[in-house]
Amino acid sequence: MIKTVIFDMDGVIVDTEPVHRYAYYKQFSELNIEVPEEMYTSFTGFSTRNTFQTLKGHFPTIEHEVEDLIQRKRNLFNDAFDTKEDLYLLEGVEDLIKDLYTNGIQLILASSASKVTIERVFTRFNLHQYFSHIVSGEDFPQSKPNPAIFIHAASLSIAPKEECIIIEDSTNGVKAAKGAGIYCVGYNSNHSYMQDLSDADMIINHFNELNAEKISQLKA
Template sequence: MIEAFIFDMDGVIIDSEPLHFDVDRQVLEYYGYSITQEQLEGYVGMTNPEFWSILRGEYGMSQTVEEIIEYQLGIKIGVLKAAQMQPIEGIRELIAELQSGGIPRAIASSSPRVFIEAVLEKFGLQGEFDFVVSSEEVPRGKPSPDVYLRAAELLGADPSRCVVLEDARHGIAAAKAAGMHCIGFVNPNSGNQDLSRADLIVNDIRDIRLADLAKVEEK
């Protein structure tokens, strides 16, 4: 039996990639640049500092990464608070099933902690996870395994006995690099993501049950 279940957040708990795409385009336009949806899809799962460091170099932006992120997060959290949103269908039921099975739960997200906490508060999920880890709190972000290894460490779980739920190529790579099993969730709003390395791929989170987790562990 698995020892712990670790959730990505964006595109898994909250259907937030459209929000991220829109705000990131808005930020770049504010500074006088433009970017396509297809280009942004390639960065899904990366941390803010990594993402903006790359774009700053590519576009020759004069602003510091810190300045860009401060402006971006102000807009993003405002949009989140005003949005009429609920968790992705099946998330509340999956959390309840894991809880009933006595399986510890954590979030390991590339988003800044302030955004993670804003999402959990909006959905009333603050008490549903044993630990929350942001990729910005570990040495390397996804696709490196650091954030997932840190989550397993906090949970006191063997990484090889952990199952991760991810919607992005970078996230699946991180989970596999950590030696964990991974379920890939096909979220059309997360763009064209290669989920082929996942142990199990689902189109609906409501289809994930404890019996499925045992099957994932066997792979």
Template sequence: MLEAVIFDMDGVLIDSEPLHFLVEQQAFAKLGLPATKEELDLYVGMTNPDMWAKVKERHGVELPLSELIEWQVEMKLSALKKSEEQAIDGVTGLLEQLKAGRIAVGLASSSPKVFIMAVLEKLGISEYFDCVVSGEEVPKGKPEPDVFLKAAELLNKPPHSCVVIEDSRNGTRAAKAAGMKCIGFQNVNSGEQDLSAADKIVHSIREITLPVLEAL
């Protein structure tokens, strides 16, 4: 029985992956690293600490992890403030359906909490979420299940009663590892993500309705 829906944020609520890509492309270029789409697609859905830890290991970057993360977050907040992004088509309608159906709603994102709250404020949809969890608040980020399990705990719902909406390979793997159902949103702006682990794949948020969620 469906009791809760847990949303990823980047690429699901807001089309922010191009923003992330642009900032990371600039950061990689400044560090003298390959800033190709193929390289950056590897990190979609990861927390900033996990991403930079892998980058440091992969490319031998010597700058401290904390400095890289702070630099990246400041750049992204600045880019978000200047952007005119709105909620992805269908998101507000789906949130209204869930509210009317009295289904608990959570947000579990790999982004830092400060960026998550900035996005929710920009989109004007904070009121719909019963809990918000950043991947940086749990021991391990996606593709590990920690962030989704924490969201279920805060919602006081068993994992098997939760459905996750994700747009990344790392996210879908994390949702399934948490014992949850998962809808994969094939967002063209999120790169060529392998969503085969999802229980259902959609190409528009408008395809996700309360009956569809309840049927999983």
């Protein structure tokens, strides 16, 4: 019986990808580098640190330190986030979160996003009350598909990992979930552009396909 649901954030709870994309490409322009779409898409699920570490390997002309690159990206993101009015929770996810919480299923967030970004999203949409723990990818040296973030999230569960599930929308996220040995629900939304969810144990196209009763009965 499933007792804990571990949520990714970007692309699952809220779609901040357009804001991230704006910030990254503004910064790419400042750095005078051209990042192909395929390369940018491969960063989905990466932390900002891992993204810039990878970019520095591809573009030797980037002389800035990774920490400086991270701070610039966060400043660009935060400025855009604070002025963006059309930012909403993804359709159906708030109802699912409330249903799970009301029915006593533990909720944990495990997101590659920075703590600052998570805090902005959770404060804006009043989500702190539902989640027992928040885990940020910035605390781990390697991003998804490395399973470390999910292994740690599962260690915070009230139940063994066999009674946990993960909801993910990215190729790297699904790989990380399976690498952690945890049942994975792949969320195939309009935002899952070029993402391969085929390794997920179950794939949904809308959150109305899930509720507390259905999730509690899943066989992990």
